[in-house]
Amino acid sequence: MEIFLQQIINGLVQGSVYALVALGYTMVYGILGLINFAHGEVVMVGAMLVLSALTAMLGLGVPPLLALPVSLLLAMAGCMLLGYGIERVAYRPLRHAPRLAPLITAIGVSIVLQNLAMMIWGREYHAFPQLINNQPHHIGGAIINDIQIIIVIMAVMIMTGLMAVVHRTRLGRAMRAVAENQHAAQLMGVDINRVISITFMLGSALAAIAGLMVSANYGLAHYYMGFMLGLKAFTAAVLGGIGNLRGAMLGGLLLGLIESLGAGYIGDLTGGFLGSQYQDVFAFFVLIAVLVLRPSGLLGERLAERA
Amino acid sequence: MSRANTPLLEVRELKVAYGGIHAVNGITIDIAPGELVALIGSNGAGKTTTLKTLAGLLVPGSGQIRFDGQNLHKVAAHQRVSMGIALVPEGRGVFARLSVAENLLMGAYSRSDQDEIATDLARMYALFPRLVERKDQLAGTLSGGEQQMLAMARALMSRPRLLMLDEPSMGLAPLMVKKIFETIREVAAQGMSILLVEQNARLALQVAGRGYVMEGGAITLSGAASELLGSDAVRCAYLGG
Numbered sequence: 001m002e003i004f005l006q007q008i009i010n011g012l013v014q015g016s017v018y019a020l021v022a023l024g025y026t027m028v029y030g031i032l033g034l035i036n037f038a039h040g041e042v043v044m045v046g047a048m049l050v051l052s053a054l055t056a057m058l059g060l061g062v063p064p065l066l067a068l069p070v071s072l073l074l075a076m077a078g079c080m081l082l083g084y085g086i087e088r089v090a091y092r093p094l095r096h097a098p099r100l101a102p103l104i105t106a107i108g109v110s111i112v113l114q115n116l117a118m119m120i121w122g123r124e125y126h127a128f129p130q131l132i133n134n135q136p137h138h139i140g141g142a143i144i145n146d147i148q149i150i151i152v153i154m155a156v157m158i159m160t161g162l163m164a165v166v167h168r169t170r171l172g173r174a175m176r177a178v179a180e181n182q183h184a185a186q187l188m189g190v191d192i193n194r195v196i197s198i199t200f201m202l203g204s205a206l207a208a209i210a211g212l213m214v215s216a217n218y219g220l221a222h223y224y225m226g227f228m229l230g231l232k233a234f235t236a237a238v239l240g241g242i243g244n245l246r247g248a249m250l251g252g253l254l255l256g257l258i259e260s261l262g263a264g265y266i267g268d269l270t271g272g273f274l275g276s277q278y279q280d281v282f283a284f285f286v287l288i289a290v291l292v293l294r295p296s297g298l299l300g301e302r303l304a305e306r307a
Numbered sequence: 308m309s310r311a312n313t314p315l316l317e318v319r320e321l322k323v324a325y326g327g328i329h330a331v332n333g334i335t336i337d338i339a340p341g342e343l344v345a346l347i348g349s350n351g352a353g354k355t356t357t358l359k360t361l362a363g364l365l366v367p368g369s370g371q372i373r374f375d376g377q378n379l380h381k382v383a384a385h386q387r388v389s390m391g392i393a394l395v396p397e398g399r400g401v402f403a404r405l406s407v408a409e410n411l412l413m414g415a416y417s418r419s420d421q422d423e424i425a426t427d428l429a430r431m432y433a434l435f436p437r438l439v440e441r442k443d444q445l446a447g448t449l450s451g452g453e454q455q456m457l458a459m460a461r462a463l464m465s466r467p468r469l470l471m472l473d474e475p476s477m478g479l480a481p482l483m484v485k486k487i488f489e490t491i492r493e494v495a496a497q498g499m500s501i502l503l504v505e506q507n508a509r510l511a512l513q514v515a516g517r518g519y520v521m522e523g524g525a526i527t528l529s530g531a532a533s534e535l536l537g538s539d540a541v542r543c544a545y546l547g548g
Contacts, residue, residue: 170342173405176400183400186364186385187388187400188385188416188465189363
């Protein structure tokens with residue numbers, strides 16, 4: 001029972017991060033039909049930027065509780081600029097090219113970003129400074145610490161805010177309109193390039209926050225950390241139904257839970273033959289299963305559109 | 308202030324190539340303020356291409372479009388909306404996954420006068436009472452006729468000075484066609500300039516003041532709608548004898 005509860009907690013924390021990153025994939029896919037495989041690297045850049053800013057500010061004697069939010073804001077700004085630049089330079093010229101071209105470009109951008117990050121921040125793991133006395137709390141035999149609680153609360157707040165923006169504001173309406181019919185949106189006076197840029201920037205801001213969460217939770221950041229995280233979040237987006245915001249959130253949480261429960265019980269289930277290092281297998285097993293059994297994902301409904 | 312005598316829309320020698328062929332091959336069209344002009348012709352004559360080019364969705368190869376005296380050459384589609392050009396596209400183009408009310412608000416996207424937008428919203432619901440009952444429904448769940456009403460109302464929400472309609476009767480039941488054309492008359496009577504593209508030539512010429520006949524990308528005939536309705540050439544080709 002303790003294992004179960006503990007794995008649920010771990011899954012929720014990890015799932016919150018997946019959900020934030022999956023939202024970035026799904027927003028871009030919804031609006032452009034493009035899988036932005038460089039998105040995982042934006043998370044990594046976000047983590048690195050937070051770390052650099054934080055280290056610099058702590059070195060100057062700025063109090064940690066001021067340095068952290070300022071670093072996060074700087075990283076978000078940096079990632080938004082990066083997201084804007086990626087779309088502008090790598091995807092916009094290919095807007096009308098066959099779909100394979102931007103997909104390959106996305107992988108190219110991903111590799112470029114990884115290598116740039118390696119040149120800037122090096123190959124080594126960077127330790128995330130301990131800012132708060134990360135207090136563990138015991139619930140029914142399981143442990144959840146302060147950072148994990150903050151991660152889950154922040155993720156819920158951010159996702160609620162994003163849903164409000166998308167469903168209640170003029171900008172959100174324009175985003176949904178562009179996602180559905182670019183020509184008709186133009187006929188309403190929507191500057192679709194602007195909306196697409198904003199979508200990339202919003203997704204990248206979420207990626208920066210996710211980057212902070214991951215590196216704070218594990219206490220580490222590394223130039224390669226975005227790769228696996230990106231693939232998992234992409235899996236989460238597909239699981240929920242890519243292009244669907246609620247789907248990305250649901251898919252993220254579910255994938256986090258599946259992974260951690262799987263990792264927690266795989267040893268028992270296989271009589272010790274397979275261990276928790278097989279955790280990653282679950283995500284990709286889920287990806288394959290969804291693609292085979294329900295390619296539109298859990299919430300990817302096909303709405304009847306009458307002409 | 309626009310001068311009363313100058314046309315609202317002047318199209319001169321407009322050529323548009325579309326997929327390698329000259330879909331529109333040097334047409335000249337004028338629309339005066341408050342005029343209802345019909346553009347008729349058979350399938351593939353270039354009518355839809357003309358409207359899309361006027362709206363800015365297609366880039367002309369050559370020729371000129373002037374709106375209220377201003378050259379539209381460098382004006383992007385989304386900017387033309389705030390100048391006063393609205394197009395209800397073929398197939399309506401309603402946002403199926405947005406509610407009816409949200410579709411109407413999208414129509415007012417280029418405006419920032421919140422109070423006036425609310426007034427216009429109420430006016431649209433009065434013009435199309437069917438939309439009131441359905442305002443919180445997703446537009447994709449509406450019938451074809453209701454979607455056409457929504458598309459027209461949405462276009463009117465931008466407070467256009469020129470309303471362009473592409474095949475508003477297409478695929479609709481006769482009763483609904485009647486209702487749509489009544490509305491077109493009503494809107495025209497309020498002084499709106501309208502460019503109406505229709506395959507149903509008789510219907511279009513009955514509401515229009517003037518008409519252009521388009522064939523193979525060129526204007527082959529033009530004149531008062533009543534004259535065109537009486538002309539043998541039009542009668543033979545488009546009115547079924």
